[in-house]
Amino acid sequence: MVEPNARRAVERGLEILESDQRAADEIKAIDQLICLPSKAVRGPNFENLFDSATDDAERDSWRGFNEDDRRIYPVRDGQLRAVRYDSCRGMEGWTTLCLGLDLFYAQRVAEPLVDEESLQATLRQTMKENYSDAAFAEKLEQAEREYAFHWLMIPLTRSIDHLVVHLHDENSSLGLILKAVSARCPGQIEWVRPDTLLN
Numbered sequence: 270m271v272e273p274n275a276r277r278a279v280e281r282g283l284e285i286l287e288s289d290q291r292a293a294d295e296i297k298a299i300d301q302l303i304c305l306p307s308k309a310v311r312g313p314n315f316e317n318l319f320d321s322a323t324d325d326a327e328r329d330s331w332r333g334f335n336e337d338d339r340r341i342y343p344v345r346d347g348q349l350r351a352v353r354y355d356s357c358r359g360m361e362g363w364t365t366l367c368l369g370l371d372l373f374y375a376q377r378v379a380e381p382l383v384d385e386e387s388l389q390a391t392l393r394q395t396m397k398e399n400y401s402d403a404a405f406a407e408k409l410e411q412a413e414r415e416y417a418f419h420w421l422m423i424p425l426t427r428s429i430d431h432l433v434v435h436l437h438d439e440n441s442s443l444g445l446i447l448k449a450v451s452a453r454c455p456g457q458i459e460w461v462r463p464d465t466l467l468n
């Protein structure tokens with residue numbers, strides 16, 4: 270789903286979860302999972318938008334991004350579960366909604382935990398006289414992207430049946446990657462844009 274308006278993205282995402290739930294009688298709200306960026310990620314505050322959207326829709330929720338809620342695991346069938354990307358390991362949803370995934374990816378690329386000194390030392394040792402600053406810069410960029418990709422694999426593998434990815438900008442780094450994947454694997458990714466959301 271491509272939607273630059275984060276509020277509409279949250280609302281549309283909740284509609285998709287509800288539609289998936291209606292399509293399978295045995296699925297309850299608690300079986301769904303919503304992953305969202307933390308407040309540290311530049312851009313919209315998805316935590317507040319989730320709270321606002323669920324309040325407006327009078328939906329019960331378990332806010333795993335809130336310290337108090339996180340201490341008590343969700344137990345009511347009607348609870349929608351929402352967690353930050355940083356803490357979604359080990360959780361799964363029948364349908365998983367990944368909000369602002371391109372913003373989360375961009376943050377991970379921009380703030381990677383890569384040991385540059387070790388990387389440079391290893392490169393110097395393996396390349397010997399062929400070592401160059403340009404080769405190091407290329408290897409560092411690759412390591413930063415791999416770091417971000419490893420983080421992406423956590424939320425992208427949380428879904429049992431249906432994965433919904435929200436992109437804030439389809440021309441973001443992640444948007445362009447998904448477009449390339451979509452071109453190579455036709456029919457595997459369904460693109461939903463704002464103009465097609467109006468029913």
